[in-house]
Amino acid sequence: MVSLMCTLRDHTDEVGCCAFSPSLLATSSGDKTLRVYNTADFSEVPFSPLSGHGYGVHCCCFSSCGSYLLSCSTDGSVIVWSSETGERAAVLQHPDRSPLRVCALAPDSSHLLAGACDGTVALWDFTSKTLRRCSAVSEASVVACCFSPCGQMFVSGCTYGDLKLWDVTDVNLLHAEKDAHDLGVTCCSFAQQFKVDGCCVEFRLASCGQDSQLKIWIVSQRDGAASVMKLLHTLTNQSAPVLSCAFSPDGEIVVSGSVDKSVAVYDANLGTLLHTLKQHDRYVTAVALSPTMPWIATGSMDRTVNVWRIGDEISAADSESQQTVCQGRKLTGHSRLLLADWSEEDVQAWMCEEGLQELISIFKANNIDGPELNKLNKETATELGIESVGLRGRLLRKIEALKAEQSGSEAPDEFLCPITRELMKDPVIAADGYSYERQSIESWIRGKNKTSPMTNLPLQTTLLTPNRSLKMAISRWKSSQ
Known part of the structure; x- marks a missing residue:
């Protein structure tokens, strides 16, 4: 059972990434900011939003202990933030100032990696914040990268569709999977668990791409032998390019977000579909799972972040408690729809939210639904019998603000x-x-x-x-x- 807990609506542009620490949720956006929330109640922390990038923020991630939050941007920089204060601990610049699309931190926080549009990856020593090397790993933009759980290897994915496995020490190529995703890779993620069998170590890697597929690979490394990538599952339940993927902390579940506006939840071992979530209005660009709580966060081009609970069905009392915790951000039915699709009940719910309860009886008697609300003006408001000039003006201002909010998110x-x-x-x-x-x-x-x-x-x-x-x-x- 997956239940929608609340919706965060603070970003003013598309959400590019979501990331969890043990106690925080971070989101990044094309609006150049990061937002940070407490996972206890999903209230925004006092130092949020974080502003420091000159262009949209493509990716964010936490250190494993949660002390640091990292972000990268089209401006060619990685900013290291303190998760406790929101202060900038360091700003690391790509040597050629190439736009950065993705960043990752090794599990032991020893190395920081960032993939750039010029086909390079920049590798820093995280402790000293010094650049170790900047290596060309592709002829195309590097849009995906992640460290193995042991921290000794990393995978890069590019817009040409290749996945490559690299040794961290010297950035030597260990394995290349050509055309892993037709038309381009979009994201990759290692499961935290790995299996040791004698002198062989096996990892699981998820990757997704423009071919509308999510793939799960077995990456094996044996002493004295070449590394091998073997395809375990090809998952095709989403009907459009898959933009993001992530494993659950125990590696049992893998989640992906797609251009078809859906979020798919799979059994990672069997490769079977468990749930399909369809509450976003536009492309789902980001998915993340909490390391300590049963939370899934999904970000979208509709500018929202949905937080889901995964697990057993919640009791009515728990559901009511969670709605209070989320401070009124729970996703209501009407908020997911365009105004033209609102029912009479949606209009009345919106009026309650906006403090216009005294007009509900008038709207109910005149069967005002979304299309009628959209056409409402000063003259028709007078015809409805709204005699108070102040109340009529407040209603019209609320309607104009609603239309502006909805039209902004639907700009071509x-x-x-x-x-x-x-x-x-x-x-x-x-x-x-x-x-x-x-x-x-x-x-x-x-x-x-x-x-x-x-x-x-x-x-x-x-x-x-x-x-x-x-x-x-x-x-x-x-x-x-």
Whole structure:
């Protein structure tokens, strides 16, 4: 049984990653921030949000003891934060300032790894915060990496679809699995458990990709012999690219999130589907499991993070207690729907939340549902018999805020700047053929990034051309909202 416990709605852009420590949940977003919550009640800690990156934050992770939180960004940096105070303990920069898509910390916190868009991985000694080496591991962007439980190896995954196993000491290639995922790898994760049989050690690795598949591998290493990767399961229950995957602490369960908006929960040993969760409105970009509690966190392009309880069905008393703990953030039915899909009951529930209880009887008598609420204006509000000018004005302001909130999350992707993921005001076309917000791409170029933020190839010129047709399209779209 998997039960939705609460929904966190603090980010203002898509959620890119979720990570648990023994007592905290961290989330990162295209809005350039990290949010940190107590797992006891999922209240936000006093020092949250954390701001320090210049661009969207792609990945975050905790040290195994939970003392440090790490994050990496398009700005080419890894920031090490104190989990107790939120203060920055260190800022580590990729040698070529290449955008970083993923970061990982060894189980014993000895090494820090970050994968970059230029096909390199940067490896730091975490204790001294010194760069040990920056090695080319792919001809394509490195978008996935993770350490083995022993900390002696790491796996990298790239947008070409290859998985590669590396020795940490010298970054020597131990094994290459070509085309592990057609069209590209998106995420990989080791199970914490491993099996020792004589001089052979076996690990389990999960990987997912643009081919809409989640794969579970057996990675074995024998003294004096080459490392081997053997495919154990290919899981195809999701109908679109799978963007994230993670094992439970005991290695018995593996969870994945997909472009089809679903979260799949599998038995990792049998490869059988246990649950399909479908409460997100857009792509599920992140999944994480708590090391100490029966929590699953899932992040999405809909800007929300859902927290789930996995285990036995909860009693009514426990459910009521948990709703109180989550401080009113429990996901209600209407909040998952567009306004046009709201029922009369959804409208009435929303009015209770917004302190408009005195109008419920009027709305109920006139059968006001979502489409009718969407069309409500000053004239129709008067026709309904809402005589109080103040109450009528408050209602209309609440409706406008609701429509603005919903339209913001549904902005067409091509209207968002690829760097900041914000709606563009002055779009320009760069030499790579992509459109960006002028201020963002100019800042990118001034920062000595003479490569494309999208392709990582050199920009032949820094000339920027106004994209007037796109600007007009955005203007028309905003007027229609």
